[in-house]
Amino acid sequence: MNTFPFRNISAWLDEPAGLQPKLxxxxxxxxxxxxxxxxxxxxxxxxxxxxxxxAVLEKDFSGAGGSGRNSxxxxxxxxxxxPSLLKLYSPERxxxxxxxxxxxxxxxxxFIQENDIRCEYEPNGNIMAxxxxxxxxxxxxxxxxxxxxxxDFTYLGPEAMRERGIPSPFVAGLFDTVGGTLNPGxxxxxxxxxxxxxxxxxxxxxxxLRLDDSQPVAAHxxxxxxxxxxxxxxxxxxxxxxDWKKRLVTPIYTAMCxxxxxxTDQLDAIGWKGREGIYTAHEQLENYRLTARNTxxxxxxxxxxxxxxxxxxxxxxxxxxxIEKVFRERFHQFPDIEMKAFWGGWLGMVLDFxxxxxxxxxxxxxxxxxxxxxxxxxxxLMMGEMLAEQVQGREHPRAGxxxxxxxxxxxxxxxxxxxxxxxxxxSSLDYITDQQTRRLKQ
Ligand SMILES: Cc1cc2nc3c(=O)[nH]c(=O)nc-3n(C[C@H](O)[C@H](O)[C@H](O)COP(=O)(O)OP(=O)(O)OC[C@H]3O[C@@H](n4cnc5c(N)ncnc54)[C@H](O)[C@@H]3O)c2cc1C
Numbered sequence: 001m002n003t004f005p006f007r008n009i010s011a012w013l014d015e016p017a018g019l020q021p022k023l024x025x026x027x028x029x030x031x032x033x034x035x036x037x038x039x040x041x042x043x044x045x046x047x048x049x050x051x052x053x054x055a056v057l058e059k060d061f062s063g064a065g066g067s068g069r070n071s072x073x074x075x076x077x078x079x080x081x082x083p084s085l086l087k088l089y090s091p092e093r094x095x096x097x098x099x100x101x102x103x104x105x106x107x108x109x110x111f112i113q114e115n116d117i118r119c120e121y122e123p124n125g126n127i128m129a130x131x132x133x134x135x136x137x138x139x140x141x142x143x144x145x146x147x148x149x150x151x152d153f154t155y156l157g158p159e160a161m162r163e164r165g166i167p168s169p170f171v172a173g174l175f176d177t178v179g180g181t182l183n184p185g186x187x188x189x190x191x192x193x194x195x196x197x198x199x200x201x202x203x204x205x206x207x208x209l210r211l212d213d214s215q216p217v218a219a220h221x222x223x224x225x226x227x228x229x230x231x232x233x234x235x236x237x238x239x240x241x242x243d244w245k246k247r248l249v250t251p252i253y254t255a256m257c258x259x260x261x262x263x264t265d266q267l268d269a270i271g272w273k274g275r276e277g278i279y280t281a282h283e284q285l286e287n288y289r290l291t292a293r294n295t296x297x298x299x300x301x302x303x304x305x306x307x308x309x310x311x312x313x314x315x316x317x318x319x320x321x322x323i324e325k326v327f328r329e330r331f332h333q334f335p336d337i338e339m340k341a342f343w344g345g346w347l348g349m350v351l352d353f354x355x356x357x358x359x360x361x362x363x364x365x366x367x368x369x370x371x372x373x374x375x376x377x378x379x380x381l382m383m384g385e386m387l388a389e390q391v392q393g394r395e396h397p398r399a400g401x402x403x404x405x406x407x408x409x410x411x412x413x414x415x416x417x418x419x420x421x422x423x424x425x426x427s428s429l430d431y432i433t434d435q436q437t438r439r440l441k442q
Contacts, residue, residue, distance in 0.1 A: 004320050004342045011258040011297070011341035012185025013068035015061055020196070023203040023224040029055045031391055032219050032228040034208045034242070037067035038376060039369050040234035041191040041200075042384020043391075048198040050392060055226050056200055057219060059207035059238075063188035066236060066376060069314075069345030071256060071287050071299055073277045074179035074377050075126050076102040080353045082145035088352070091148060097354070098149045100401045104378035105179045111381060112182075115194060119186035120292040125177040126277040127156070129170035131330070132437040135281040139174045142281075152177065165271030167288075169330040170278060181277045181289045184377065211242055215363040230391050233368040236376070237348035240309035247408040248356065249371045250415065251311045251346040255319035256299035257327070258291070260338045267294060269333060282433060283426035286326060295340065298327050301430070305419045308412055314344040329438075349373050351407050357386050357399060358406075367391055 009015070031047050033040045036058030044054045058064075078101035079085045085094040112121055130136050139155065146153040156164060156173045166173060196202060203221075212218040217231045233244060237251035262270065272290060279287040279300070286301045302319045306312060320342045328335065350356050350371030359367045367390055369383035386396040409415045 004317060005340055006315055007341045007343040009064055010069040010185065010256065010343040010345070012072075012183055013063050013188065015064075016189070016192075019061055020202040020204045023057065023206045023221045023226065025224045026227075027055065027224065028216070028227045029053045029201065030228060031055075031230050031232065032057060032217070032226045033232040033234055034211070034219065035065070035234035035236065035238070036062035036192070036202060036204070037065045037234060037236065038188065038191065038380035039236065039383050039387070040232070041188075041195045042381050043232050043234060043369070043387040044195050044200040045191070045198055046384055046388030047391065048195070048200055050388065052392075054200050055228070056195070056202045057206045057208050057221060057226065058202065058204050061204045062192040062202065063185065065238065066345050066347060067188045067380075068185055069256070069343060070184045070377065071289065071297060072181045072184045072377070073126060073279070073287065073289065073374070074105055074108060074121070074182060075277075075375060076105045076151070076176065076178035076378070077375055078354060078379070082142050082149055082151065086145050086148060095149050096401050098151055100382070100398055101375065101379065102178055103398070104382045108378045108381050115190070117187065117190040119190060120183040121180060122182070122275055122292075123180040124275045124277070125175055126179055126279065127166065127170070127173040127175050128281055129166070129173040129278050130281050131169055131171065132433050132440065133171055134436065135433065136172045138281045139172060143174055146174075165273045166276070166278070167270050167272055167331070170280075173278075175276070179277075179378070181275075182377070183292065187377070208242065211244060211366065213361050213363070213366070215365060217361070217363070217365050230365040230367060232387055232391065233366065233370065234387075236370050236372065237346035238311055239348070239368075239370055244360065244366060245368055245370065247309060247411065248406065249348040249350055250309055250409050250419075251306060252349050253304035253306070253311075253314070253316065253319075253344055253346055254299055255302065255316055255323050255342065255344045256297065257320065257323055257339050257343075258341045259296045259327075260340045261294045262296070262337070266334060266337070270331075282430045284423070284430055286330070288330070296327075296331070299323055301326055303423065305416070305423060307416045309409070311346045314346075316344055319344070347373060351409055352404075355379055355383055355402060356406050357383060357390065357402050359390065
């Protein structure tokens with residue numbers, strides 16, 4: 001029995017009333033795009049602005065993937081974390097990657113402003129927070145690496161956190177003024193509207209079953225097909241279902257939930273006047289953010305990694321129970337607050353945690369932009385720009401930043417065994433931290 005107020009997509013988004021038609025028949029266009037999330041739509045908008053005809057094929061509806069389900073953090077981060085960037089790359093290269101991520105946020109802010117997108121964007125910055133004093137060491141390590149990379153993070157000790165009114169479970173933090181939080185459902189709905197206004201042909205409830213390695217390239221759907229000069233794979237976590245780049249991206253499931261709106265008294269008690277996005281310094285982070293409707297949206301921490309590369313149902317009650325439990329522990333001053341919605345979604349992750357831009361196929365006409373980990377809100381916009389340029393045979397000035405040798409994920413059962421082992425270690429470390437935090441409070 002479903003005892004959770006489960007949302008099929010998310011608390012941000014439902015299936016729109018006016019769905020675009022399914023593809024019915026055989027058509028020809030300049031460029032076909034598979035996937036109607038942020039990446040697909042930004043690319044489509046860019047190509048339309050360049051005067052090309054574009055068809056977007058979306059198996060469900062625009063926003064049914066990660067773009068309509070995420071937590072809404074806009075951040076200037078990239079890769080696993082700053083210390084790992086410095087381990088993996090030269091300081092110059094690592095700095096370039098960070099400046100790419102910051103630029104992605106600035107471009108998104110500009111896009112929101114120029115297009116008057118009402119997506120409840122609150123540019124209040126984000127805080128990486130410690131729930132136990134021992135995590136301060138990690139914050140300091142990240143701050144040091146951030147410094148070396150030219151990132152402007154401010155360390156907030158326990159006193160500074162209280163002065164700033166950050167909720168009491170978070171004992172120290174690293175504040176980043178870049179970015180903030182938004183409503184991802186409003187963002188994707190606005191992009192869908194802009195794309196349609198620009199003349200993008202969007203076909204919803206239109207899964208691509210096969211993409212031929214041909215010139216022109218041809219996408220086959222249940223009731224029709226599209227021929228085009230080039231195709232763009234904007235399928236992120238769902239990429240494996242097509243016969244292209246099958247082991248480049250692994251899907252990772254994350255559960256989310258939203259509380260009922262906090263009363264004025266509850267808001268006063270909690271503080272959090274700066275309304276910063278908060279994520280914890282755990283190995284598998286927890287995230288907490290306020291919304292425009294004064295609810296708290298939380299998620300993360302427990303992830304589900306599938307055997308193989310295919311996504312499955314997003315109703316995962318075991319994880320809903322666990323994230324609710326963590327929330328109640330952190331915000332124990334509100335034992336009666338109700339959870340109004342639970343949902344989940346699939347992130348797409350590449351082995352080195354960074355997005356990949358590429359082109360494949362015998363005719364070099366199948367382009368792809370995939371694997372944003374938890375930073376797709378800003379970085380899909382840059383990816384869309386880069387894909388639109390690449391499709392037209394030009395190189396975007398920032399495309400070189402993402403160039404590197406990208407390894408495919410190992411095949412099964414190796415990927416599964418390795419990811420289970422890694423997430424087992426991370427969970428154990430987090431469990432110890434949480435036990436120590438509980439003891440501290442007794
Ligand atoms: C729970 C969760 C929390 C997240 N939190 C954040 C966050 O706070 N900040 C952040 O920056 N990022 C976050 N992300 C990541 C972010 O949502 C993604 O990086 C971003 O949405 C990727 O956009 P996309 O367009 O590439 O992919 P998607 O939005 O997943 O779009 C891919 C689309 O392709 C369609 N599709 C797939 N296969 C086919 C096919 N064969 N035929 C037709 N259509 C197909 C799918 O239906 C889907 O609509 C989060 C993700 C999740 C799941």
